Amino acid sequence: MASQHYRGRFAPSPTGPLHFGSLVTALASWLEARAARGDWLVRIEDLDPMREPPEAAQQILHSLDCHGLSADEPVRCQSERHEAYQRVINQLLQQGRAYRCACSRKQLRANGGYHPNHCRSTPTVPEGAPHAVRFALTDENSHWLDQLLGPQEQRVRAELDDPVILRKEGFYAYQLAVVLDDIDQGITDVVRGSDLLDTTAQQQQIYHALGATPPRWLHIPVILNDQGQKLSKQTHAPALDDSQPARNLTRALTALGQQPPASLADTTTGTVLDWALRHWRRSAIPLTSGQAHGINPGTHSASDH
Template identity: 45%
Template sequence: MPDPFPRPPYRGRFAPSPTGPLHFGSLVAALGSWLMARRAKGAWLVRVEDLDPPREVPGAAQRQLRTLAAFGLHGDGPVLHQRARGALYQAALDHLLASGDAFACHCSRAALAKSGGVHRRCVPGAQRDDPAIRLRVPDGCVIAFDDALHGRVRQDVANEVGDFVLRRADGPWAYQLAVVVDDAAQGITDVVRGADLLDSTPRQILLQQLLGLPTPRHAHLPLVLDDAGHKLSKSAAALPVDDDAPLPALRRAWQALGQTEASVAAAADVDAFLSSAIASFDPSRIPRAPAPLHAAMHNASVANGD
């Protein structure tokens, strides 16, 4: 008997922000999401999250795409740039405003300092020429979901997050709204990304519910930390990976994902490595705990005989 509720074909994505070159932590996220898609014989898309012009580094998006190509991580289809998709985000925002689920907020960051930045009620009498637009999170709103690596995750969105921003006061679209709209538009079934975004997921699920959009499955990969315990995107250790020598970095990323070096030891080039990686990739081996950068580099050096 055919399945009355068949799952759509697997569609994953990798979505870097063009704030600099891809570092090793980004490579771990890219390789992990690519392997998940290839293991499922699904599609893997690349999306550039260029939503914040003041933070964008000129030429960074092009460099990131060149790096992915040098590492053999090719997307299935054209690259999507969020900067060109404002009309879609506006349509979603208009829907939320019309339903009363979003509202203009004149509160400043200073006004929310006493509540730790958690917005539950607007400050009386506050007025700004450029108000932000926030989602009206219902009192008692709790969102729970099952993550493939972290198990059951539960967040009290009302008290821990509060009414969160959908469009900033200075104009740019908030990540939370854009990612939800684009995941739905691209038919993403599985979101595989770094664990630093684990606590954003309940906000995105709430938005999906309010907009009538499907919720993908989730898997949040281990972060790579420097010696001080900081994630690489916030660290001076976040040196770019070398496009001219991709194989050593791929081996380190493979080990950061908890996979065995022996299964790819014979690979002499990128294509051979990726073929071996697809054949032997075991998601159950991916650790929850962050991967220290020095340990990943040391393990790979030992494996390579350095």
């Protein structure tokens, strides 16, 4: 992969406006791409319409533009990719790499995570029964090198860890869609929050099942609120104040360990990004999560990624 042209991306779920934690991830991924003279893409992961206000995607894109973080290619929305996801699910089912599962969460919990309906070994479900589709993992000790955290190892357990790729409600699930779109868009490098670290080994098996090479991974620490919780819609993270982009970017650089001069906060977005690119040091990123000091308490909730 070392000789490949760098292609990175920022892929938020539009469950609300952009918040500070998401800005930190977006900025880190943008700086990594720019430092590598590569491409930076934006993808809206709008897979769950029950949780997505109709205005959220445009709010996110507007905030990114206000902060000078513009994509190098047209923005992709996963809601326009359903046919592609279904084709791959059909392929995986035919290959025995996925299976239909009618078990409820309660049943799985009561059975220690194993399928009481023997879904992996039974190719069909009762007619009319609501069911999900799961990817069939294989037992593995997965190893890879994280670009920030160093050597990683995760144990993957067949059946117990099998991720849902199509939900019972008919919605396509994150684990499949994110891998398929990263393959389709030629993503070579993924910068994302460390809260997604535990999904890496499972996703790597999906890459291999689809005949693709996984990207390089860089997991940055998530931003915490004063209660030690990850900033998200669920923890009522306030929306970014788009009228202060230079100040927001300067604080994001501080969260990334880059030690920007405080005077940058009173300059322009272009000045901050120019300084950030000239001084970008991946090795300075903290290895553990920290609190987002000085966040405007606000009243708006925000997106998850």
